[in-house]
Amino acid sequence: MAEQPGNQTPDTPQVSETELRDLKVDELRQRAKEAGVSGASNLKKEELVEAIAQQSGGGSGAASGGGERGDDDLGAGPDDGRVRQGPEASRSLDYSQKVTSTDDEPEREGRSLATTHHEVIREWAEARGGRPATVDGTEHGDHLGVLRFDFGESTDRLREVTWDEWFETFDARRLNFIYQETRTDGAQSNFFRLDNPEREDG
Template identity: 60%
Template sequence: MATRSNSGTTATTNPPGNQTPNTPDINESEIAELKVDELRSRLSRRGVGGTTDMKKDELVKALIRSLREDSSGNGSGGSSGSSGGSSGGVRTGPHSSSSLKYSQEVTSVDDEPERPGRSLVTTDHDVIRQWAEERGGVPCTVDGTEHDGRPGVLRFDFPSNGRDERLREIGWKEWFETFDGRRLNFIYQEERSDGKQSNFFRLENPDREDG
């Protein structure tokens, strides 16, 4: 942001701290100083995937966006109030993120994004599986997060980007049983705004603050 000093010269300022109103827990300057690996790690812990090919500025924006959504999420999001299994209906709850409100709901593999870069959301099994397989994605769970022998945190591994040793491959049936059992939403992109294929996805649990 350019400002003019008392002496008449123009200076460039970058105000420190949080530049987003009503989000006291988000320090954008601090986030911008994080290393790429730490940014990816934090996004992964928040359930945001598809970050392997992102540059640092994209990672920073993605983390800030995720934090903003959690700060503003009040359960009013979602283009429908349904909570179906594999019907594609968006699941809502007390911790629904604001991203649901602005995402295009997809209920069939025949649905097309309104534009490149559009945020999409679905619970439809066929849509999710087709999206993952088109990108070489493998259904996985994060090792060490299992509950009573059942998968814990769900992820997709993309072997073409290098195997993630923290992930353990599981079957689609087991993946979707966990997905439905935890009432998750699949928030994702088909394409980036530049038209290139996107691997971005996020799994959200509207009933729990930590997803």
């Protein structure tokens, strides 16, 4: 009989990644929490599979809290998701629902939302096929220029960067992320803007 595909992660013989991939995301998150994986509620399905396999086999890395921090555990950021205040804060910030956790839900369809929570921002962008990017030609020395998301539009002006680079610049400039999850009709919205409370144009 041919060998069944199973665990592809070294040193984790007791865990079948094939079996894990058959589980629903909620079931994977429960298994991850039981295995002691940190940040399980923020991980995508494939990240959960890998994290459970690593943790169950005693592996190390971002999923088990050791090694170099990767893009799969961004966390809340230095302000714990709270919006930043300043003399030039956008008026729309006052009217936006503040989001400080990935568990926060909009109060209604089309609600304007605001956050600095790294994982909330990443999940929002990735749900729309967005990747972190900067606008070429707007750099300041070694620092990234204007921050954007690349949604796969036909433009050669955007240069993809890592989430770590994107958020390092986002935090250094003390920006707020103002966005919508849905339009008033309930359809998914891609609207967002970066607000700098210390300068009129973020």
